[in-house]
Amino acid sequence: MNTLGDLVARERRSSATALSVPALDRDYSYRDFCTTAWKAGNFLGFLGVRGGGRVAVEPDLLPEPLLTVFGAALHGATTTFDTSDPDVRALVVPQDREGDFEDVPGTKRVVYGGPPSDPGVSHWETDVWSENPTFPPTPVDPETAALDVDGEAYSHRYLLDVAATVVDDADLTEEDDVVVRGSIADVDVFVAGVLAPLSVGATVVFPDDDDCGSQGTVAVVGDTDETETDVADAPEDHVLTASDVR
Structure with missing residues (x-):
């Protein structure tokens, strides 16, 4: 695999x-996940996202933000989780934050989780659902930045190389359910919690915070001042921290 798009080939x-x-009682098969990523890519293309462009996404542990990242990656566009970034072609946020963002020339606003109140704002679920379920072959240089986190660019090649290391070190297989218990705005959590499991055909789990029990075989937590507490609180048998990825 050379690019994030290869994960949804x-x-x-x-x-x-x-x-x-x-x-949400929602599961995406690999068939559904790939197809919806292609649809998200087509929708972003309709909004004017192209290779070298930028997309800002709220880092919610929900399908819509994650699928947007892959849709942008299919174009060779870069995703940032900084929704205050003014230099983006598309801004994707939850519907309850619609009012936090003004109409900015050159930026298309998109909301998920409910229809927008402003007719000039797109509704992710409606517009992505109506898109073509195929995506045309689009060459993307593996050295292209897939993510921009805190001003640092991470290429497709780098992210997938680190993901492969996580797979080897953690012995991840397609039988694993990897529970993301950190923020996907943390690039290490994104790699270990999303890219690594997807690369081997495992399941990514965005957990139910109201369920105190184990929801998978492996947990991925972020590095914070309370990292030790986070690790202790994770009910899964195997826990990876962001520092394990580096």
Whole structure:
């Protein structure tokens, strides 16, 4: 695999679960995940996102932000989780934050989780659902930045290389359910909690915060001042911290 788009390539479609969001009672098979990523890419293209462009996404542990990242990656565009970034072509945030953002020339606003109140704002679920479920072959240089986190660019190649290391070090397999218990705005959490499991056909789990029990085989937590507490609180048998990724 050379780019994030390879994780949602046509040959990766299957009935196995790619993403599980138990709080919403929603599962995406690899077939559904790939197809919806292609649709998200087509929708972003309709908004004017191209290779070298930028997309800002709220880092919620929900399907819509994650699928937007992959949709942007298919174009060779860069995703930032800084929604205050003024230099983006598309801004994707939850519907309850619609009023936090003014209309800025050159930026298309998109909300998920409910329809927008402003007719000039796109509704992610409606517009992505109506898109073409195929994505045209689009060459992307592996050295292209897929993510921009805190002003630092991370290429497709770098992210996938680190993901491969996580897979080896943690012995991840397609049988694992990897529970993301940190923020995907932390690049290490994104790599270990999303890219690594997807690369081996495992399941990414965005957990139900109301469920105190184990929701998978591996937990991924971020590095904070309370990291030790976070690790202790994770009910899964195996816990990876962001520092384990570096």
